[in-house]
Amino acid sequence: MTRRGLIAPALGALAAACSPLGLLNGLGPRDRTAGRLARDLEYGPDRRQRFDLYGPTKAQGPVPTVVFFYGGGWDSGDRTLYGWAAQALAARGFLVALPDYRLVPQIRFPTFIEDAAAATARVAEVAGQYGGRADRVGVAGHSAGAHLAMMIALDRRYMAATGQPDLIGAGAGLAGPYEFLPFDVASSINAFGQAPDPLQTQPVTFVRADAPPLWLGHGTADVVVHDEDTIILNDRMRAVGGRSEAKLYPGLNHADLIATFSPLFRKKAPVLDDVAAFLHRELG
Numbered sequence: 001m002t003r004r005g006l007i008a009p010a011l012g013a014l015a016a017a018c019s020p021l022g023l024l025n026g027l028g029p030r031d032r033t034a035g036r037l038a039r040d041l042e043y044g045p046d047r048r049q050r051f052d053l054y055g056p057t058k059a060q061g062p063v064p065t066v067v068f069f070y071g072g073g074w075d076s077g078d079r080t081l082y083g084w085a086a087q088a089l090a091a092r093g094f095l096v097a098l099p100d101y102r103l104v105p106q107i108r109f110p111t112f113i114e115d116a117a118a119a120t121a122r123v124a125e126v127a128g129q130y131g132g133r134a135d136r137v138g139v140a141g142h143s144a145g146a147h148l149a150m151m152i153a154l155d156r157r158y159m160a161a162t163g164q165p166d167l168i169g170a171g172a173g174l175a176g177p178y179e180f181l182p183f184d185v186a187s188s189i190n191a192f193g194q195a196p197d198p199l200q201t202q203p204v205t206f207v208r209a210d211a212p213p214l215w216l217g218h219g220t221a222d223v224v225v226h227d228e229d230t231i232i233l234n235d236r237m238r239a240v241g242g243r244s245e246a247k248l249y250p251g252l253n254h255a256d257l258i259a260t261f262s263p264l265f266r267k268k269a270p271v272l273d274d275v276a277a278f279l280h281r282e283l284g
Contacts, residue, residue, distance in 0.1 A: 024259070025080065025084045030084060032057075032091075033057055034056050034057060036087070037055045037131075039053075041126065046102060048100045049100070049119070051067075051079070051097045051098060051119055051122075051123065052086070053123075055096065062128070062131055064094050064095070064279060064283035064284065065094065065283075066139070066279060067137070068141060069148045071175075073187050075190065077100075079098045085262075089140075089261065092280075093276070094132075097123040099115075099116070109192045109201055110195075114161070116139075118162055121167065136169055137167050137168060137283070138171065138172065138212075139171050140172035141172075143175050144176075146175065147173075147203065150171060153168050153212050153214070154207065155200075169282060171214050171215070172215045172279060173233075175230075178202065178230070179203070182198070183198065204236050207239075207240050210242075211242045212282075213242075213245075214243065215244075215245055216234050216245070216246040217248075217249065218257070219253050219254065221251050221252055222252070222257070231248075252268065252271075
């Protein structure tokens with residue numbers, strides 16, 4: 001089976017495998033220098049259009065704001081499973097929003113991307129109330145969440161529709177699918193098969209010189225989304241004069257890349273430190 005044949009069913013399998021990552025939310029150690037500041041804030045009328053906020057417990061002045069999107073193959077996932085990851089990033093000096101978004105089969109492309117844009121715009125509106133900067137906003141995500149982050153960072157239409165076309169200052173993607181045509185298995189067909197132009201679903205379509213700077217991380221042992229997706233997007237961004245950097249982590253698989261945000265697995269690779277350093281550098 002080709003890489004493209006593997007990607008979608010494997011993303012679906014990851015959704016089922018998210019429960020071990022979710023166990024880190026209830027049983028794993030947490031970063032004590034950050035915590036949840038607010039829960040169930042609304043960015044739309046649907047019950048899935050909600051987000052939680054995490055931030056440092058002793059911040060000195062307003063901090064940069066980051067919106068983090070979890071993965072799950074566009075058809076599963078819940079923010080209640082990923083508070084540990086948002087808290088880990090918040091402990092590095094950010095106000096971190098952790099939104100839910102509507103999922104397949106309730107909706108199809110491009111609705112989940114529109115949700116990501118709407119959530120990001122709403123987070124910026126309330127950031128100041130919780131110690132975050134509305135003028136220093138980044139987006140990040142893992143797996144399908146990285147796809148969402150890259151789409152709203154690169155395709156101008158989504159943030160323009162929120163009235164804040166220049167809001168995003170940086171984007172970070174962890175193990176993201178950025179170039180996965182054709183749609184030849186159930187999960188990609190269900191999420192994207194009705195798109196009139198499949199190219200419009202792919203982050204690589206929207207590379208541009210004036211895009212926000214990108215950081216792309218991937219594990220070399222990832223068989224869910226192969227690291228060539230990161231290599232392709234990074235190469236195409238640089239070819240058009242955009243700012244992008246990629247880092248490959250030897251031996252890490254798909255789940256490892258986000259699991260290293262947990263104190264239990266942080267020694268496996270400095271993924272959290274690398275992401276935080278990039279976001280601080282670009283968001284100021």
